[in-house]
Amino acid sequence: MSLDAPKHIKYFQLCLDMLPSRFEEEDSNKLAIVYFSLLGLLLLRGKQPEDIVSTNREEKIEWIYKHYLPDKSGFRGSLLYDLQLNQAKDNTNSDEYDVPNMAATLFSLQILHMFKDEKTEERLDRNRIMKFVSQCQAEDGSFKSCLGRDGIAFGDSDLRNCMIACTIRRILSNGETSNFQNDINVEKLKDYIMQCLNYNGGLGGSPKEESHAGLTFCGLTSLKLLGAELNPNEWRDTIKWLCHRQIQSQSGDDNNGGFNGRENKDADTCYSFWVIGSLKLLNMEHLIDQERIKQYLITVTQNKFMGGFTKTNEVKISDPLHSSLALCTLSMLGFPGLAQLDLVTMTPIN
Amino acid sequence: MHGVKREQLSKDAKQRKRERDAFKISHYKQLTESVLASKQKNIFNNDTLGETSRLLDLNPEFYTAWNYRRDIITNHVFSELKDSQAAHTFILKELQFVGKQLKSYPKVYWIWNHRKWLIEQDDLFDLKQEMALIDKMLTMDSRNYHVWAYRRYIVGLVQSKMEREEDIILSNMEEFNYTTKLIEENISNYSAWHNRSQLLQKLLNSKTEGFEDKYSFLVKELSFLQNAYYTDPDDSAVWVYLRWLLSPFFLKDLPQDKRNSVLKDQLRDIKELNDSEIEDSGKSNAWCLKSISYVEKMMNQHV
Numbered sequence: 001m002s003l004d005a006p007k008h009i010k011y012f013q014l015c016l017d018m019l020p021s022r023f024e025e026e027d028s029n030k031l032a033i034v035y036f037s038l039l040g041l042l043l044l045r046g047k048q049p050e051d052i053v054s055t056n057r058e059e060k061i062e063w064i065y066k067h068y069l070p071d072k073s074g075f076r077g078s079l080l081y082d083l084q085l086n087q088a089k090d091n092t093n094s095d096e097y098d099v100p101n102m103a104a105t106l107f108s109l110q111i112l113h114m115f116k117d118e119k120t121e122e123r124l125d126r127n128r129i130m131k132f133v134s135q136c137q138a139e140d141g142s143f144k145s146c147l148g149r150d151g152i153a154f155g156d157s158d159l160r161n162c163m164i165a166c167t168i169r170r171i172l173s174n175g176e177t178s179n180f181q182n183d184i185n186v187e188k189l190k191d192y193i194m195q196c197l198n199y200n201g202g203l204g205g206s207p208k209e210e211s212h213a214g215l216t217f218c219g220l221t222s223l224k225l226l227g228a229e230l231n232p233n234e235w236r237d238t239i240k241w242l243c244h245r246q247i248q249s250q251s252g253d254d255n256n257g258g259f260n261g262r263e264n265k266d267a268d269t270c271y272s273f274w275v276i277g278s279l280k281l282l283n284m285e286h287l288i289d290q291e292r293i294k295q296y297l298i299t300v301t302q303n304k305f306m307g308g309f310t311k312t313n314e315v316k317i318s319d320p321l322h323s324s325l326a327l328c329t330l331s332m333l334g335f336p337g338l339a340q341l342d343l344v345t346m347t348p349i350n
Numbered sequence: 351m352h353g354v355k356r357e358q359l360s361k362d363a364k365q366r367k368r369e370r371d372a373f374k375i376s377h378y379k380q381l382t383e384s385v386l387a388s389k390q391k392n393i394f395n396n397d398t399l400g401e402t403s404r405l406l407d408l409n410p411e412f413y414t415a416w417n418y419r420r421d422i423i424t425n426h427v428f429s430e431l432k433d434s435q436a437a438h439t440f441i442l443k444e445l446q447f448v449g450k451q452l453k454s455y456p457k458v459y460w461i462w463n464h465r466k467w468l469i470e471q472d473d474l475f476d477l478k479q480e481m482a483l484i485d486k487m488l489t490m491d492s493r494n495y496h497v498w499a500y501r502r503y504i505v506g507l508v509q510s511k512m513e514r515e516e517d518i519i520l521s522n523m524e525e526f527n528y529t530t531k532l533i534e535e536n537i538s539n540y541s542a543w544h545n546r547s548q549l550l551q552k553l554l555n556s557k558t559e560g561f562e563d564k565y566s567f568l569v570k571e572l573s574f575l576q577n578a579y580y581t582d583p584d585d586s587a588v589w590v591y592l593r594w595l596l597s598p599f600f601l602k603d604l605p606q607d608k609r610n611s612v613l614k615d616q617l618r619d620i621k622e623l624n625d626s627e628i629e630d631s632g633k634s635n636a637w638c639l640k641s642i643s644y645v646e647k648m649m650n651q652h653v
Contacts, residue, residue, distance in 0.1 A: 156459040210544040263540035
C-alpha cells in the first residue's frame with residue numbers, strides 16, 4: 001500500500017501548467033483548480049513542491065491579484081471576466097457585471113495564504129471584502145454566491161456559501177478577534193445552520209433538505225469558525241450518521257471501505273474527506289475503520305497511471321479536487337510523508 | 351439508480367459532444383468577447399439575448415452571462431410586452447431553453463437559479479408543466495439533490511398562493527402519495543423517504559384524515575416500513591427511517607400501553623427477520639442487531 005508521491009507531484013504540476021480541453025467548462029472556476037492543485041502539492045511536502053511555490057513566486061502572486069476587482073470588494077473567478085474596457089476609467093468604478101463571487105474570493109485568499117504573501121495586509125482592503133461578504137448574507141441568515149446589479153445577494157444559498165463566508169472572515173481576521181467595520185450576522189447564521197440539522201443527525205444544504213456529508217462538513221466547520229464548542233455529546237446522532245457513511249460490503253467490491261455522502265449511494269473519494277473531516281472537528285475520527293479507507297484510496301482511486309486520484313473506481317481520469325482531498329484525508333489519518341492540514345482554513349500547516 | 355454521475359452521457363452523446371467541442375473551441379472566445387462587449391455597453395435587444403443563449407449553451411457556469419440575460423429580459427423583453435399573458439408566452443419559451451440545458455447539465459446551480467427567477471416573474475405560471483419536468487428528471491435520476499430541492503420550492507410557492515387550508519393539505523397529501531409511489535418502485539430511494547419525513551410532520555400538524563391520531567398513523571406507517579425492510583434487510587435508508595419513527599418525537603405523545611405494544615411488535619418482527627437472515631446466510635444482519643438494541647433501549651426508557 002504505497003503513495004506514488006512523485007507521480008502526484010507531476011500531476012498537480014500539470015494541472016497548474018496546462019489542462020486538457022475537457023476542462024474548458026471549468027474556465028470560469030480557474031482559481032478553484034489552482035487552489036486544489038497547490039494544496040495537493042504542498043501536502044506532498046517533498047523538495048519539489050517548495051520549488052514550485054518559490055519559482056517565479058512574485059509573478060504567480062501578481063497573477064492572483066489580477067483577479068482582485070478594482071473596487072477591492074472581492075475576487076472574480078477567472079480573468080475571463082476582466083473586460084479591460086474600464087481600465088482607462090476611474091479605478092474605483094468597476095464594471096457592474098464584472099462582479100466578485102464568494103468562492104473565488106475564498107480561493108484567492110487561501111492561495112495567497114499558501115504562498116505566504118507578505119503584502120496582503122497592504123494590498124487587500126479587508127473591510128471592503130467583509131462588506132461584500134456581509135452583503136451576500138440573505139434575510140434568513142444564509143449566504144448567496146454573489147450580488148446582483150441592485151446590490152442585493154443573488155444566487156444559490158446553502159451551507160457551502162456559509163462556510164465560505166466564515167472561512168474568509170477567519171483568514172482576514174488573521175488570528176485576532178474579528179473587528180470589521182461591516183461584519184456578518186453571526187447569530188442569524190448559527191440559527192440557519194441549526195435549521196439544516198435533520199432527524200438522522202446529518203445536515204442538508206438548506207432547511208428541509210436531505211442530509212449530505214459534504215454539507216454536514218460545511219455546517220460543522222462554519223460553527224467551529226464562529227466559535228462554537230462542538231461538544232461530541234451534543235452531536236451523537238451526527239457522529240453516528242457520519243460513521244455509517246463508510247461502506248461495508250463484500251470484499252472484492254470496489255466500494256468497500258470507502259465513504260458515500262448520502263444513504264444508499266456509492267463510495268466517492270471526496271466523501272472520505274467530508275466525513276472524516278467532520279468527525280475530526282468532533283474529535284471522533286477514531287470511530288471509523290481507518291485501515292480500510294486508506295486501502296480504498298490507495299488501491300481503488302489512486303490513479304497509478306497519470307497520478308492524482310479519481311472520483312470513483314469507475315472514473316478513469318483524475319481531477320484536482322478529488323486528488324487533493326484524497327491527500328487531505330490521508331494526512332488527517334497520519335499517513336507518512338504528508339504535511340498536516342489546518343481543517344478550518346483548509347490550508348497546510350508548515 | 352445509484353451513483354448517477356454529474357454528467358451522464360451515452361456513447362452517442364459522447365460522440366456528439368466531441369463534435370460540439372470542436373465547434374466550441376473556435377467560437378467560444380469570439381462569442382465571449384462579443385457578449386462581454388455588448389453588456390458593457392448595456393445593449394439589451396434580441397440579438398444580445400440570442401448571443402447569451404449561445405454562450406450559455408457552451409458554458410452554463412458563466413454567471414456573468416446569466417446576470418446579463420436577466421437584465422436583457424427585464425429591460426428589453428418585458429418592457430415591450432403588453433400584459434401578463436404576453437410575458438407568460440415569452441417565459442414559456444425561456445423555460446424551454448432552460449429545460450434543454452438541464453437535460454445536459456442537471457446539476458448546475460446557475461441553470462436552476464435562472465429557472466426559479468423565471469417562475470417568480472410569471473404571474474400565470476403553469477404548475478402542471480413544472481411538475482411534469484420535475485417528475486421526468488426524477489425518473490432520470492431519482493436522487494438528484496437539485497431536483498428534489500426544486501420540487502419543494504415549487505410546491506412551497508404554489509402553497510404560498512393558496513388561500514384555503516384544505517388546498518394546502520391536499521397538496522401535501524399529493525406529495526406524500528408521490529413519495530409512497532417512488533418508495534414502492536425502489537425502497538432504497540432515501541431522498542423519497544426524506545421528503546416523506548418532511549411532509550408527514552406537516553400532515554400530522556394539520557390533523558388531516560389518516561393523520562389525526564399519531565398512534566394509528568404510526569401503526570400504518572410501520573407496516574409500510576416493514577414491507578420495505580423485509581424486501582431488503584441490508585438497506586440502511588429503511589432502518590434510519592424506522593429509528594426516527596421509534597424516536598421520542600413520535601413516542602412521547604402515545605399512552606404507555608400503546609407505546610409498549612408498538613415497541614414490542616417491532617422487536618418481535620425484527621428478531622424474526624434476523625432469525626431468517628441467520629437461516630439464509632449463517633449470520634446475523636448488522637442493521638437488525640442495531641435496531642434490536644435501539645428498540646430495547648427505548649423499551650427501558652420513559653419518555
